[in-house]
Amino acid sequence: MRIVNPATGALLKSIREDIDSRLTDKFLFLRVGQAQWVKTSLADRIKIIAKFSELLEKHIEKLAGILTSETGKPLQQSRNEINGARTRIQWMLDNAEKYLSDEWVTNTENLKEKISYEPLGVICNISAWNYPYLVGVNVFIPALLAGNAVLYKPSEYATLTGLEIEKLLARAGVNENAFRVAIGGKEVGDFMLKLKCDGYFFTGSYKTGKYIYEKVAAKMVPCQLELGGKDPLYVADDITDIAAVAAATADGAFYNNGQSCCAVERIYVHENVYDEYVAAFVKEVRSWKLGFPTDDGVYFGALTRPEQLEILENQVNEARAKGATLLLGGKRIVHDGNYFEPTILTDVDNKMKIMQEESFGPVIGIMKVKTDKEAITLMNDTEYGLTASVYSSSQERAETILSQINSGTGYWNCCDRVTAGLPWAGRKHSGIGATLSHQGIRAFTKTKSWQMKG
Numbered sequence: 001m002r003i004v005n006p007a008t009g010a011l012l013k014s015i016r017e018d019i020d021s022r023l024t025d026k027f028l029f030l031r032v033g034q035a036q037w038v039k040t041s042l043a044d045r046i047k048i049i050a051k052f053s054e055l056l057e058k059h060i061e062k063l064a065g066i067l068t069s070e071t072g073k074p075l076q077q078s079r080n081e082i083n084g085a086r087t088r089i090q091w092m093l094d095n096a097e098k099y100l101s102d103e104w105v106t107n108t109e110n111l112k113e114k115i116s117y118e119p120l121g122v123i124c125n126i127s128a129w130n131y132p133y134l135v136g137v138n139v140f141i142p143a144l145l146a147g148n149a150v151l152y153k154p155s156e157y158a159t160l161t162g163l164e165i166e167k168l169l170a171r172a173g174v175n176e177n178a179f180r181v182a183i184g185g186k187e188v189g190d191f192m193l194k195l196k197c198d199g200y201f202f203t204g205s206y207k208t209g210k211y212i213y214e215k216v217a218a219k220m221v222p223c224q225l226e227l228g229g230k231d232p233l234y235v236a237d238d239i240t241d242i243a244a245v246a247a248a249t250a251d252g253a254f255y256n257n258g259q260s261c262c263a264v265e266r267i268y269v270h271e272n273v274y275d276e277y278v279a280a281f282v283k284e285v286r287s288w289k290l291g292f293p294t295d296d297g298v299y300f301g302a303l304t305r306p307e308q309l310e311i312l313e314n315q316v317n318e319a320r321a322k323g324a325t326l327l328l329g330g331k332r333i334v335h336d337g338n339y340f341e342p343t344i345l346t347d348v349d350n351k352m353k354i355m356q357e358e359s360f361g362p363v364i365g366i367m368k369v370k371t372d373k374e375a376i377t378l379m380n381d382t383e384y385g386l387t388a389s390v391y392s393s394s395q396e397r398a399e400t401i402l403s404q405i406n407s408g409t410g411y412w413n414c415c416d417r418v419t420a421g422l423p424w425a426g427r428k429h430s431g432i433g434a435t436l437s438h439q440g441i442r443a444f445t446k447t448k449s450w451q452m453k454g
Contacts, residue, residue, distance in 0.1 A: 088134070
């Protein structure tokens with residue numbers, strides 16, 4: 001497998017993919033290793049994962065450099081991702097004992113009833129390339145804390161990062177047969193679905209998630225899917241600082257080149273503030289630097305996957321053909337790497353692909369609306385249901401709107417953010433199940449009810 005720097009087109013490394021027999025061996029090692037790892041006390045597992053977090057901090061410059069080299073994200077954003085992952089890990093460490101210890105329901109002299117939380121066993125974790133650390137720790141950290149072993153397949157676009165994670169977990173004290181990396185692309189992931197794993201956790205596209213869900217259904221084991229989004233944002237007409245709102249929402253749309261499942265992908269603006277908001281939005285985006293990801297001050301780096309350039313071009317061209325107005329950008333940049341101009345379109349409608357299909361790139365459509373009711377209808381007009389945002393001076397108004405949106409997360413005066421203490425869950429084509437919060441810790445366990453008389 002050739003690992004290529006998306007910013008330059010240069011070959012970073014050639015690495016051998018795991019063949020079926022090697023994957024089978026890794027799985028069998030994990031089956032044995034899980035039986036050993038679960039005997040490690042929860043207190044010691046917590047200490048080991050804390051050591052892993054410390055190693056992330058110690059080696060952040062090296063790790064960020066590797067991440068940037070294979071994903072194309074600006075170096076500072078790579079540092080931000082690793083620091084963000086450490087914040088999530090800390091929440092899990094602080095709460096693991098609370099949510100993984102036995103829970104007493106009745107404790108009297110004659111009757112004792114409790115719930116215990118046992119590990120699922122060997123977890124299959126097929127992860128994503130856009131945030132290898134943030135997405136990864138959502139799964140393999142609580143899985144390990146709960147006593148599971150993990151067969152972890154990083155995206156083929158984040159393989160080097162996955163191997164660094166494996167090294168640091170081992171250095172921290174995780175049994176080498178409790179965490180193994182599967183190296184490869186689609187074929188490797190497909191073979192993992194044939195293994196007799198005790199749970200499947202995937203982050204990626206709806207199409208692939210649906211395929212995985214159907215493939216493993218007959219096994220009747222947990223299968224969680226964190227999938228895409230077409231996340232809407234509504235700017236109400238009672239906002240007071242339009243420039244600040246434009247800056248915050250532009251960042252929500254374009255951070256990490258828009259390659260986030262919870263990135264703002266379509267914006268609806270009340271007609272009373274529309275013109276001023278759009279002007280401020282364009283001004284803000286124009287001020288951001290596009291360039292080589294390791295250069296100082298770069299906001300827009302390279303897109304990770306070259307095939308995404310064509311998808312973005314098709315969305316922009318289709319929108320313009322149907323009457324959209326191009327205010328900024330609109331095309332790929334001729335370069336050895338994968339670069340696309342930050343793109344802003346107005347005069348869009350919900351029939352256009354750019355307002356319906358996941359873009360996963362630095363493009364956004366902005367649409368004028370007359371009322372909150374119209375905004376609600378348009379925001380719900382999607383097959384996805386991950387997040388939705390409202391910017392308004394009134395919390396009551398925002399909550400009234402968000403309560404009518406079918407999404408797993410609602411934001412008031414913020415967007416494109418994830419908090420470890422809250423469940424991360426999608427609806428409709430955005431997925432099934434939840435990571436993070438107490439739900440995300442217990443997702444890697446099976447309950448046993450104890451009823452004891454004596």
